[in-house]
Amino acid sequence: EFRINIAIDGPAGAGKSTVARMVASKLSYVYVDTGAMYRAVTWDMLNQGIEAEDVTGVLERMKAIDIELVPGEDGQRVTLSGYDVTDEIRSLAVNRTVSRYAQIEGLRAELSAAQRQMALRKGVVMDGRDIGTTVLPDAEVKIFMTATVEERARRRFRELPESGEVITLQQLEREIAERDELDRSREVSPLMCADDASVLDTTNMTINEVADEIVRLADREI
Numbered sequence: 462e463f464r465i466n467i468a469i470d471g472p473a474g475a476g477k478s479t480v481a482r483m484v485a486s487k488l489s490y491v492y493v494d495t496g497a498m499y500r501a502v503t504w505d506m507l508n509q510g511i512e513a514e515d516v517t518g519v520l521e522r523m524k525a526i527d528i529e530l531v532p533g534e535d536g537q538r539v540t541l542s543g544y545d546v547t548d549e550i551r552s553l554a555v556n557r558t559v560s561r562y563a564q565i566e567g568l569r570a571e572l573s574a575a576q577r578q579m580a581l582r583k584g585v586v587m588d589g590r591d592i593g594t595t596v597l598p599d600a601e602v603k604i605f606m607t608a609t610v611e612e613r614a615r616r617r618f619r620e621l622p623e624s625g626e627v628i629t630l631q632q633l634e635r636e637i638a639e640r641d642e643l644d645r646s647r648e649v650s651p652l653m654c655a656d657d658a659s660v661l662d663t664t665n666m667t668i669n670e671v672a673d674e675i676v677r678l679a680d681r682e683i
């Protein structure tokens with residue numbers, strides 16, 4: 462059976478992970494959430510009190526941690542040196558700092574290498590910011606998913622973890638816009654649409670419509 466890789470990039474809250482999971486399930490492919498890897502590293506650094514400005518400290522700490530994406534019953538679990546951090550990495554503290562750690566070149570090089578490794582045998586749906594441009598430039602299908610910042614904030618608002626953390630819709634919108642700006646303007650593999658990516662503006666599309674469209678594009682390659 463011929464298998465391909467599918468790269469899905471785009472700004473925060475565009476619905477990439479939900480759609481990527483659905484597409485992977487429809488094709489019996491493996492879903493790889495690269496944002497979860499950046500989040501797990503960030504969570505660990507916050508725990509250790511290592512700031513993003515301390516590049517040497519961050520890279521030194523990277524040697525001691527081991528991130529794994531483990532398929533679980535209720536979706537993918539994320540473990541950090543064997544400890545399950547799936548819920549912890551969705552906290553507002555991580556949201557607010559992850560883009561600063563994600564600017565560090567050596568950190569990106571390590572995570573990108575691990576991501577490429579996961580896609581070697583094909584049959585992967587990978588979502589992130591730099592998958593079509595840097596991690597898997599040869600992916601057979603590349604999607605750039607967007608939606609207005611208002612719509613993205615609404616989507617994120619609806620799926621906020623019920624952890625008791627309080628944030629208003631306006632504040633969430635502002636934080637998403639700030640994170641996008643940092644991701645777009647960083648020097649190393651910024652958030653960018655690959656030249657050969659299909660752009661999907663999902664503002665007025667349902668999750669199912671988006672997933673069906675991606676499966677249709679994939680079917681042309683398989």
Ligand code: C5P
Pocket residue numbers: 473474495496497499500559560561563588589590591592640644
């Ligand atoms: O996708 P998610 O919102 O979980 O990603 C969290 C953050 O991780 C992004 O805002 C970005 O700073 C970083 N990231 C990245 N490259 C990726 C995936 C995520 O820089 N491929």
